[in-house]
Amino acid sequence: MDDKLELAPRQLADPRAARRAMRSGAWTLPTAALAPGFVQANLVMLPAEWAFDFLLFCQRNPKPCPLLIASEPGSTALPGWADDLDLRTDLSGYRVFEDGRCVAEPSSIAEFWRDDLVTFALGCSFSFEQALRTADLEVRHQALGRNVPMYRTSIDCASAGRFGGRMVVSMRPFLPADAIAAVQVTTRFPAVHGAPVHLGYPEQIGIHDLAHADFGDDPVIHDGELPVFWACGVTPQVVLEEARPPFCITHRPGHMLVTDRSNASLAA
Amino acid sequence: MDDKLELAPRQLADPRAARRAMRSGAWTLPTAALAPGFVQANLVMLPAEWAFDFLLFCQRNPKPCPLLIASEPGSTALPGWADDLDLRTDLSGYRVFEDGRCVAEPSSIAEFWRDDLVTFALGCSFSFEQALRTADLEVRHQALGRNVPMYRTSIDCASAGRFGGRMVVSMRPFLPADAIAAVQVTTRFPAVHGAPVHLGYPEQIGIHDLAHADFGDDPVIHDGELPVFWACGVTPQVVLEEARPPFCITHRPGHMLVTDRSNASLAA
Numbered sequence: 413m414d415d416k417l418e419l420a421p422r423q424l425a426d427p428r429a430a431r432r433a434m435r436s437g438a439w440t441l442p443t444a445a446l447a448p449g450f451v452q453a454n455l456v457m458l459p460a461e462w463a464f465d466f467l468l469f470c471q472r473n474p475k476p477c478p479l480l481i482a483s484e485p486g487s488t489a490l491p492g493w494a495d496d497l498d499l500r501t502d503l504s505g506y507r508v509f510e511d512g513r514c515v516a517e518p519s520s521i522a523e524f525w526r527d528d529l530v531t532f533a534l535g536c537s538f539s540f541e542q543a544l545r546t547a548d549l550e551v552r553h554q555a556l557g558r559n560v561p562m563y564r565t566s567i568d569c570a571s572a573g574r575f576g577g578r579m580v581v582s583m584r585p586f587l588p589a590d591a592i593a594a595v596q597v598t599t600r601f602p603a604v605h606g607a608p609v610h611l612g613y614p615e616q617i618g619i620h621d622l623a624h625a626d627f628g629d630d631p632v633i634h635d636g637e638l639p640v641f642w643a644c645g646v647t648p649q650v651v652l653e654e655a656r657p658p659f660c661i662t663h664r665p666g667h668m669l670v671t672d673r674s675n676a677s678l679a680a
Numbered sequence: 681m682d683d684k685l686e687l688a689p690r691q692l693a694d695p696r697a698a699r700r701a702m703r704s705g706a707w708t709l710p711t712a713a714l715a716p717g718f719v720q721a722n723l724v725m726l727p728a729e730w731a732f733d734f735l736l737f738c739q740r741n742p743k744p745c746p747l748l749i750a751s752e753p754g755s756t757a758l759p760g761w762a763d764d765l766d767l768r769t770d771l772s773g774y775r776v777f778e779d780g781r782c783v784a785e786p787s788s789i790a791e792f793w794r795d796d797l798v799t800f801a802l803g804c805s806f807s808f809e810q811a812l813r814t815a816d817l818e819v820r821h822q823a824l825g826r827n828v829p830m831y832r833t834s835i836d837c838a839s840a841g842r843f844g845g846r847m848v849v850s851m852r853p854f855l856p857a858d859a860i861a862a863v864q865v866t867t868r869f870p871a872v873h874g875a876p877v878h879l880g881y882p883e884q885i886g887i888h889d890l891a892h893a894d895f896g897d898d899p900v901i902h903d904g905e906l907p908v909f910w911a912c913g914v915t916p917q918v919v920l921e922e923a924r925p926p927f928c929i930t931h932r933p934g935h936m937l938v939t940d941r942s943n944a945s946l947a948a
Contacts, residue, residue: 588878595863596875607864610856612880612906638880 427670428495431502434670440504440519442666449542451493451604451675452668453480453533454645455503456652457521457661460485463530465573469651470532472570476579476647478535478603480671486527493533493671500525505664512656521661529661535604536645536668537582539675540597547597549590552632560584561625562644566618567609569647574655580627580646581609581617585637594640603678610641617641695938696763699770702938708772708787710934717810719761719872719943720936721748721801722913723771724920725789725929728753731798733841737919738800740838744847744915746803746871748939754795761801761939768793773932780924789929797929803872804913804936805850807943808865815865817858820900828852829893830912834886835877837915842923848895848914849877849885853905862908871946878909885909 423429427447433439443452458466463485470477481490488499501520508516508524516524537560541551553560560582567579586594591611599607614622622639624630627646633639652660663669691697695715701707711720726734731753738745749758756767769788776784776792784792805828809819821828828850835847854862859879867875882890890907892898895914901907920928931937 588880588884592863592876592879595860596867599864599867608860611860612856613904616856616904636881636884 427672430670431494431497434504434519435498435501437519443504443668443670444538444666447670449674449676451480451671451673451678452536452538453671454536454648455499455661455663455669456532456534456648457499457529458532458657459526459659460528460530462574462657465575466532468572469569469575469648470534472572473579473647474602475606475609475643476569476645478605480533480535480603482533483531485530487531488525490531490533490671493673494669495672499531499669503663503667503669505667507662507664509652509657509660509662511658512653517664524661526659533669533671534645534648535678537605537642538668539604539678540601540642542675543597543601543679544584544594547593549586549594549597552585553629556632558632559628561629561631562627562646563614563619563622563641564626564650565641569651574657575651577647577651577654578618579609580644580650581641582628582644583622583625583631583639583641585631585633585639587637591638591640598642600679602680604675605642605644608640608642612638614639614641695940698938699762699765702772702787703766703769705787711772711936711938712806712934715938717942717944719748719939719941719946720804720806721939722804722916723767723929723931723937724800724802724916725767725797726800726925727794727927728796728798730842730925733843734800734916736840737837737843737916738802740840741847741915742870743874743877743911744837744913746873748801748803748871750801751799753798755799756793758799758801758939761941762937763940767799767937771931771935771937773935775930775932777920777925777928777930779926780921785932792929794927801937801939802913802916803946805873805910806936807872807946808869808910810943811865811869811947812852812862815861817854817862817865820853821897824900826900827896829897829899830895830914831882831887831890831909832894832918833909837919842925843919845915845919845922846886847877848912848918849909850896850912851890851893851899851907851909853899853901853907855905859906859908866910868947870948872943873910873912876908876910880906882907882909
């Protein structure tokens with residue numbers, strides 16, 4: 413962890429400096445603490461031959477797959493989103509999949525790069541969670557230093573070509589009046605999952621054991637709180653695993669793409 | 681009912697013509713069917729000596745008391761809201777109160793008029809219910825031809841001078857995803873009660889018998905639906921009854937002020 417300690421606070425706060433620290437290998441940890449206030453994104457890279465289907469899947473399922481930007485095939489940049497970006501090196505962790513199986517978790521994908529890869533950057537809940545906190549709404553799992561609880565649901569996504577499957581949701585508990593405020597706040601952020609898809613009655617969306625999350629940590633729900641469910645960025649990961657493209661690269665969970673755009677700039 | 685039948689449809693649809701029909705006595709019924717798409721308002725008239733306290737109460741409690749416009753003392757007009765208005769004759773029913781007791785329910789208040797009366801027009805749920813229907817959300821009590829169920833709650837209003845009391849809410853049941861959409865739609869209409877104040881768990885706001893409404897008709901709630909609660913315009917009526925001003929005039933329930941502004945124009 414010496415690498416981390418050698419970084420000056422300014423390098424953690426500025427998104428371009430944060431990316432350079434990841435490029436050089438000086439930062440190898442998850443990105444939650446980096447560049448606070450700036451959009452962080454889920455990353456999916458697919459061969460061009462699979463890219464149209466995935467783009468269409470995102471277009472048809474904007475709540476679980478809120479596409480911020482997609483690249484030209486073979487491009488390592490995302491113009492307008494991250495200055496001086498090299499998509500092959502500027503994340504602190506990647507996952508490389510072959511036929512749906514994870515074959516490597518490198519911190520650079522230079523050796524795996526292909527000129528037919530299309531990169532998709534998808535909005536992530538970090539952005540709307542900042543908006544919730546700014547509105548004085550406690551985000552429970554953050555307050556407790558835990559991961560957000562996530563669940564498989566019975567909600568069908570709209571299929572597109574070889575991609576299809578069911579929605580994964582994240583859950584944050586709120587008292588009723590705060591749940592209403594959370595709907596209002598996140599409605600303003602359609603680019604990062606937007607409004608909840610469900611609240612109360614988890615069994616209506618196929619969640620039969622709320623106390624045990626399918627991904628992340630189990631929830632902590634207080635008396636009188638309602639579970640509020642947002643479409644989750646794990647959905648495209650599950651869909652990708654099921655579609656089993658011959659080749660695919662994603663970010664490593666928690667190791668997001670750090671962009672230059674402010675979370676606040678995404679407000680609709 | 682002959683009077684009603686003699687009115688041409690155009691007279692029912694145009695707000696100014698509808699007011700003239702009420703002024704002439706040709707329309708004496710409730711106003712729900714008149715001038716669809718135009719804002720209808722709750723009316724409160726108080727002596728100037730009580731007007732500041734009530735104005736302050738509205739300012740401090742915008743959800744139950746969304747003030748659209750208040751008049752100068754003695755004025756029978758509401759400039760910008762209703763062309764050629766005479767507040768003494770242009771509603772189809774009034775209630776006259778002395779010391780908090782209803783002493784008359786006339787269709788004109790010409791004989792009760794005082795030059796020190798200040799008129800308050802408060803937004804009404806008719807407007808946001810139109811927005812809900814436009815968003816393909818069924819408003820249950822309307823679909824069933826019933827009155828909306830309303831309940832006294834334990835939610836304290838912010839007091840102002842001689843006015844204070846607890847909030848009355850109206851309830852509309854929705855499936856969870858529709859409840860989220862209903863929050864989104866009504867958030868855009870802060871001038872007519874705005875977003876709900878509560879959903880689920882009625883006991884948290886002091887409603888211990890949801891099946892029996894305190895005002896209006898009892899609810900019809902289907903399995904899997906959440907009760908969603910909005911601040912209600914009955915609140916100022918209850919507050920007025922408790923404050924017992926020596927003199928006061930209101931609209932008769934259901935006999936609203938019909939204005940020239942479209943509901944859609946209230947969207948924030």
